[in-house]
Amino acid sequence: MKLKSILLSTALAAAVMLPGTVWAKSLTVAIPNNLTGLDPTNINDTLSQTSIRLIYQGLFGFDKDMKLVPLLAESYEANDNATEFTIKLREGVKFHDGTDFNAAAVKTNIDRLANPDNKLSRRSLVSMVKEVQAVDATTVKLILKEPFGAMIPSLAHPGAMMISPAALEKFGKDIDRNPVGTGPFKFKHWGADTLEVVKNDTYWKEGLPKVDGVTIRSVPESGARFAMLQTGEAQFIPSFPPELMVVAEKNPNVEVTASPSIVEYYVALNTTKKPFDDVRVRQALNYAVDKKTYCKIVYNDLCEPSDSIIPKNLAFHITAGNYDFNLDKAKELMKEAGLEAGFETEIWSGSNTEAIRAVQFIQQQLAQINVKVNVMPLEAGVAAQKIWSVEKPEDATVQMYYGGWSASTGDADWGIRPLLYGQSFPPAMFNVAYYKDAKVDAAIEGAISTADPAKRAEFYAEAQKVAWAGAPWIFLGENQNISAKSKTLSGVYMLPDRGFLLEEAAFSE
Numbered sequence: 001m002k003l004k005s006i007l008l009s010t011a012l013a014a015a016v017m018l019p020g021t022v023w024a025k026s027l028t029v030a031i032p033n034n035l036t037g038l039d040p041t042n043i044n045d046t047l048s049q050t051s052i053r054l055i056y057q058g059l060f061g062f063d064k065d066m067k068l069v070p071l072l073a074e075s076y077e078a079n080d081n082a083t084e085f086t087i088k089l090r091e092g093v094k095f096h097d098g099t100d101f102n103a104a105a106v107k108t109n110i111d112r113l114a115n116p117d118n119k120l121s122r123r124s125l126v127s128m129v130k131e132v133q134a135v136d137a138t139t140v141k142l143i144l145k146e147p148f149g150a151m152i153p154s155l156a157h158p159g160a161m162m163i164s165p166a167a168l169e170k171f172g173k174d175i176d177r178n179p180v181g182t183g184p185f186k187f188k189h190w191g192a193d194t195l196e197v198v199k200n201d202t203y204w205k206e207g208l209p210k211v212d213g214v215t216i217r218s219v220p221e222s223g224a225r226f227a228m229l230q231t232g233e234a235q236f237i238p239s240f241p242p243e244l245m246v247v248a249e250k251n252p253n254v255e256v257t258a259s260p261s262i263v264e265y266y267v268a269l270n271t272t273k274k275p276f277d278d279v280r281v282r283q284a285l286n287y288a289v290d291k292k293t294y295c296k297i298v299y300n301d302l303c304e305p306s307d308s309i310i311p312k313n314l315a316f317h318i319t320a321g322n323y324d325f326n327l328d329k330a331k332e333l334m335k336e337a338g339l340e341a342g343f344e345t346e347i348w349s350g351s352n353t354e355a356i357r358a359v360q361f362i363q364q365q366l367a368q369i370n371v372k373v374n375v376m377p378l379e380a381g382v383a384a385q386k387i388w389s390v391e392k393p394e395d396a397t398v399q400m401y402y403g404g405w406s407a408s409t410g411d412a413d414w415g416i417r418p419l420l421y422g423q424s425f426p427p428a429m430f431n432v433a434y435y436k437d438a439k440v441d442a443a444i445e446g447a448i449s450t451a452d453p454a455k456r457a458e459f460y461a462e463a464q465k466v467a468w469a470g471a472p473w474i475f476l477g478e479n480q481n482i483s484a485k486s487k488t489l490s491g492v493y494m495l496p497d498r499g500f501l502l503e504e505a506a507f508s509e
Contacts, residue, residue: 026213027489027505030225030234032352034193034218034380039176040161041113041120044388044430045380046406049158050499051216054197055096056161056181059087059106060152064493064501066262066410068156072101072182082147082451089138093204095164096186103134108165110142121388122159124418124429125409128448149451153409158499184209184503193218210491210506222353226484229254235486235507238500241353242300248484258302261481262496264311264415265404266473267347267362268433272393275343276400282471284333286323289365293325295477298358302480308464309420311478313496316412316460320468323475330369342370347400348387351377359402362474373400388426393434401432406497412460417444420467435472 031051037043040056053061059073076087093101112118114126128148133141144151154160167180179187184205185197195216199209217234219225222241226248228234240248240256248256269276269285276282295303304312308320334340347362349355356377363373378386390396407414418429421444422436440463447459468475483494491504 025211025507026215027211027236027492027502027507028215028217028228028234029236029238029492029500029502030217030219030228032218032220032222032225032239032354033350035190035195035216036380036384037176038179038187038190038195039120040158040163041122042176043159044121044384046408046498047380049408050495050501051195052161052179052181053158053183053499054185054214054216054502055179055183055187056158056163057183058156058158058161059089060156062156062410062495064495066496068153068410072106072162073155076152078151078451082149082151083144085142085144085151086135087140087142089140090204091138093182094202095167095182096180096200097164097166099164099166101162101182102137103140104137105162105165106140107132107134108168109162110160112168113160119427121427121429122157124424125154125157125160147449147451149453149456150409150411150413150448153411154414157409157414159408185214188213205503208503210504214502214505220350220352229484229486232486235489236492236500236502236505237484238481238494239354239498240482240484242298242302242479242482245300245302245482245484253487254484255487256482256484257494258480258482259494260313260496261406261479261498262311262314263404263406263481263498264306264309264478265358265402265476266306267476268398268401268403268473269471270396270398270400270432270434271436271472272396272434273399275337275339278337279470280333280337281339282474283323284330284337284369285366285371285474286471287326287330287333288369288371289323289362289474289476290325291323291475291477294358294361295479297361298354299477299479302482303477305477306475309467309473309475310412310415310460310464311406313478314407314412314415315410316457318461318464320464323471327368334369340370342372344372344374345399346374346376347402348376348378348383348398349402350383351379355402358476362402387432388430390426393425396426396432396434398432403432404498405430408497408499413444413448416460416463416467417448420444420463420472433472435467435470437466437470439466440470 035048057071061071074088110132130145131143164180171178188196198213291305310317349359359375422441424431443459443463447456488508491506493501
């Protein structure tokens, strides 16, 4: 009986792949890592943030091209020096629990996120807000402590999405497992590797959603995700394995898309620990890694080496320099640092196929300069605890960490400040290199204190040059985003920051 059920399930799922069928009313998306939480204000990874866009919405958001669009807000006005923002809200919107979305709800959410006592990891999005005024039911005014030109993009970040105040009062800290938003789908279940949501029949956007529900499945092994797509068990694979792209393109029922990203991959080096406290060692590691070969091995050449701390497709990027592969230079710097014989260390990464392939490549490269690297893949929840939840720098055990970053606000501030600012150590933010440089800090502070794009560009150029020379990371590359889907599926998009949009998902009949 069990075998019969499995075969029937597979047959029905496979029907999704055939043009003209109407079997599929729900969408399954296969992703490479587990989700780490469902409270948008307190999660760090792009996969979790983008998945809960199904349930939650912010005042603003982004379309498939990462262009800013109004969502729960209709419009805004700012004063000349970017210290006051008046936001007009959309009328008639309700949370999934039936309560009203209004100015009071916005005030509750922003006050909660901005309060340092709550220790929410996305606090930096609104930490510059001095006061939130609910002018009337559909008008909110934000008064800032100082000018901040990226205020509206910050509100478009998934970390600033609106949670039902009634749900916050009811569930408290357990809101992480009981999400209540205004989005196109309502929460049903979250398990070890699966998030399930169902259609919101009272969604404020007319005609949406077009599917009955969505299941997000975590499947770390690349081949397994592709197999799910081939059988119809999944219909959309964001972050599709680049090494399988050519094979997938030969499948007549599959559509593969490659597009530019704003994602930069790196290895963070804990600058508070020896020998990474020596800039010569950090620079040596950069010269010892062949970035072009990294792009070929890890991303099948759908990648290009980094030339700054900011990805090329992001505003304010400059070419800060290069660390072209040069073993002689690397060995010379190691000798100057008194480490000609090398040292032993440990690198942490995600547990998916792509991340493991990347750190194994780094391991092989650094062996050329007598650095023995022990590889330790971490499941996403474990990584969240071991890396992002550490209370004090001296308690951090991370030595090297392989990861990637993207500006999910569409603004350079959201990469430089959380990752390289001297006040952005975990758990408040994500400076896992524990890097602190007075010149970089001054440049970051200058950039966020003005709304003038020209002045911001000058500050960000300085930050890029100094941080590049300081080498808190092994700078690696910027990959293209690859996704694959059933040809019967439309309305799903992978975003430049590795996120995805599923609100308009529909199956052809």
